[in-house]
Amino acid sequence: MTDDPAAPCYITTPIYYVNDRPHIGHCYTTLLADVAARAQRLIGRDVFFLTGTDEHAEKVSRSAAEHGVTPMEWATRNAERFKDAFAFMGFSNDDFVRTTEDRHTTRASAYIQKLVDSGDIELGDYEGWYDPSQEEYVTESTAQEHEYNSPVTGKPLEKRTEQNYFFRLDKYEGWLTQQIESGAIRVLPEARRNEVMGRIRQGLQKVPVSRRIKEGDTDWGIAMPNDPAHRIYVWIEALCNYLTIVDTDDRRKYWPRDEPLAVHLMAKDILWFHAVIWPCMLCALGEQPPATVYAHAYWISEGRKMSKSLGNFIEIDQLRAYADRYSLDAVRWFLTTQGPLGSTDADFAHARFIEVYNSDLANGIGNATSRVGNMFDKYFEGEVTRTCNGEFGFPDGKALPIALAARDAAGKPVDDPTRTFDFAAASAASVRTSVEATGRVSLDEAAAAGIELSRMVDDFISYTAPFTLAKQLDEHEHGEKALATILYTCAEALRIASLLLYPAMPAKMADLWRTWDCSTLNDPDDPDSGFKAPLADLATWAHPEHGIRVGQTIRKGDPLFMRADPKEDPPAAETPSS
Ligand code: ME8
Numbered sequence: 281m282t283d284d285p286a287a288p289c290y291i292t293t294p295i296y297y298v299n300d301r302p303h304i305g306h307c308y309t310t311l312l313a314d315v316a317a318r319a320q321r322l323i324g325r326d327v328f329f330l331t332g333t334d335e336h337a338e339k340v341s342r343s344a345a346e347h348g349v350t351p352m353e354w355a356t357r358n359a360e361r362f363k364d365a366f367a368f369m370g371f372s373n374d375d376f377v378r379t380t381e382d383r384h385t386t387r388a389s390a391y392i393q394k395l396v397d398s399g400d401i402e403l404g405d406y407e408g409w410y411d412p413s414q415e416e417y418v419t420e421s422t423a424q425e426h427e428y429n430s431p432v433t434g435k436p437l438e439k440r441t442e443q444n445y446f447f448r449l450d451k452y453e454g455w456l457t458q459q460i461e462s463g464a465i466r467v468l469p470e471a472r473r474n475e476v477m478g479r480i481r482q483g484l485q486k487v488p489v490s491r492r493i494k495e496g497d498t499d500w501g502i503a504m505p506n507d508p509a510h511r512i513y514v515w516i517e518a519l520c521n522y523l524t525i526v527d528t529d530d531r532r533k534y535w536p537r538d539e540p541l542a543v544h545l546m547a548k549d550i551l552w553f554h555a556v557i558w559p560c561m562l563c564a565l566g567e568q569p570p571a572t573v574y575a576h577a578y579w580i581s582e583g584r585k586m587s588k589s590l591g592n593f594i595e596i597d598q599l600r601a602y603a604d605r606y607s608l609d610a611v612r613w614f615l616t617t618q619g620p621l622g623s624t625d626a627d628f629a630h631a632r633f634i635e636v637y638n639s640d641l642a643n644g645i646g647n648a649t650s651r652v653g654n655m656f657d658k659y660f661e662g663e664v665t666r667t668c669n670g671e672f673g674f675p676d677g678k679a680l681p682i683a684l685a686a687r688d689a690a691g692k693p694v695d696d697p698t699r700t701f702d703f704a705a706a707s708a709a710s711v712r713t714s715v716e717a718t719g720r721v722s723l724d725e726a727a728a729a730g731i732e733l734s735r736m737v738d739d740f741i742s743y744t745a746p747f748t749l750a751k752q753l754d755e756h757e758h759g760e761k762a763l764a765t766i767l768y769t770c771a772e773a774l775r776i777a778s779l780l781l782y783p784a785m786p787a788k789m790a791d792l793w794r795t796w797d798c799s800t801l802n803d804p805d806d807p808d809s810g811f812k813a814p815l816a817d818l819a820t821w822a823h824p825e826h827g828i829r830v831g832q833t834i835r836k837g838d839p840l841f842m843r844a845d846p847k848e849d850p851p852a853a854e855t856p857s858s
Pocket of ligand 1: 293294295296297298304305306308309334518519520545546547548549550577578579580586
């Protein structure tokens with residue numbers, strides 16, 4: 281990925297099937313995309329974040345028929361549910377594609393026609409194992425391995441023979457191997473990349489891109505250009521959405537012709553399509569492949585795989601119930617930092633939610649900001665009276681004077697009196713860690729950098745004990761200046777921490793910026809309208825324009841997060857209607 285902080289950046293999620301309502305898994309991938317998009321915008325990049333729905337699947341028309349409505353009515357009903365869920369989650373997507381829209385179907389057909397013209401798509405016979413529940417063919421070896429049941433749902437596979445159009449994936453084996461091995465296409469995490477490479481080494485075969493329309497089929501789907509007896513296979517059409525939606529004059533910068541840029545996020549179930557088929561289709565179209573394909577693992581529920589048959593999906597209403605009790609940003613925080621971002625599945629367990637909530641939020645950033653706000657209120661009537669100007673105390677946040685170390689009753693320092701808190705260096709390191717982790721899509725690490733910085737503030741408060749100092753101001757030559765300097769240092773470090781926490785917790789950080797009058801960062805009343813400078817400036821320690829300034833109001837305000845009682849039952853969600 282480029283280092284240019286202003287370069288365009290394109291982030292996508294899978295487009296989700298509208299045969300059913302959304303659940304935690306759909307919200308999770310889209311949340312990751314939202315956190316990544318917010319982090320990149322904060323860095324200063326021109327971001328386009330796309331999500332949406334995949335509507336032309338057979339299972340959508342089947343499910344519509346079961347509900348006695350047309351496929352379009354059913355698709356619209358469920359697409360609205362996805363939109364509602366994403367609005368509730370506070371997502372900042374720049375567009376929402378529905379594959380039934382003209383802007384998608386016309387361009388997708390044109391791409392397929394182009395591939396027919398170039399000979400990359402050709403007609404032939406196909407016999408294979410079809411997985412109706414996933415709407416895809418599986419290889420003979422996969423079928424065998426799963427005893428001719430779907431590797432995803434366990435439902436029986438069907439042997440199907442049909443005359444189809446095929447994409448000549450086999451032609452691109454050498455090119456794709458080179459792209460992934462050279463890192464031009466980053467397949468992440470590492471474990472997934474190795475799996476994909478292993479499968480590519482077994483050889484790439486032609487893949488069907490259409491199916492013949494049979495008696496009794498509905499007309500749901502896009503017809504093969506120039507051959508209406510065939511319909512474009514939904515997977516192939518769906519992948520095209522990433523390009524159709526930005527293939528316009530004003531958006532083409534997000535899919536440049538000279539370098540890979542797109543970041544595709546998804547779960548491991550659909551990595552093959554994104555890391556293999558789609559890049560080869562793009563190559564055949566003369567387009568750049570995606571720069572990054574990131575496949576996370578699965579959410580499971582209280583230790584068990586989530587499935588329709590077990591009926592244990594974490595539903596949106598359950599997330600709403602958690603958000604009502606603990607705040608939406610607490611839900612976003614839990615999912616971002618505890619989710620299956622790497623290659624291991626993650627459990628949504630109530631006890632873990634409470635543990636993380638209390639430790640990172642209520643006792644972490646919430647407590648730190650509320651203590652500091654409280655002390656400003658109490659000792660300085662809510663006003664910043666001095667910064668770290670080097671005249672007294674620790675210039676640039678360095679070298680803590682021994683006089684400030686907390687003392688016991690006998691006047692001895694209770695901690696190592698030579699300890700220093702170099703907040704200027706520590707905050708710069710946190711910002712570096714966070715930006716670097718964002719680039720690798722390690723969004724949990726990026727967020728943790730903010731919490732670690734706030735923990736350093738806690739340590740600093742324990743060490744300097746400003747509440748003790750406040751009672752002994754007369755005993756110190758520069759007591760009041762020292763107290764003001766300590767509080768400034770805490771506030772400045774928490775301001776920088778809050779920037780790093782913003783992508784995961786935008787609403788709570790905006791609350792803090794309002795209480796602390798941080799209007800030099802962005803408009804606290806409209807935080808999504810953009811930041812006033814790139815992160816590199818905003819997060820510079822004691823920045824003359826964006827740092828905590830003399831005269832700024834810092835008040836206690838309401839606590840960002842109330843402590844949660846671990847004994848309390850999980851919040852109950854109403855059972856959603858189908
Ligand atoms: O596959 N944990 O749509 P889909 C985490 N339309 N993420 C999960 C999850 C879980 N338990 N369950 C689902 C399709 N997801 C196609 C995609 S893209 C061109 C076409 C998320 O509705 C995860 O992102 O089945 C997964 O890849 C996606 O939902 C599958 O969504």
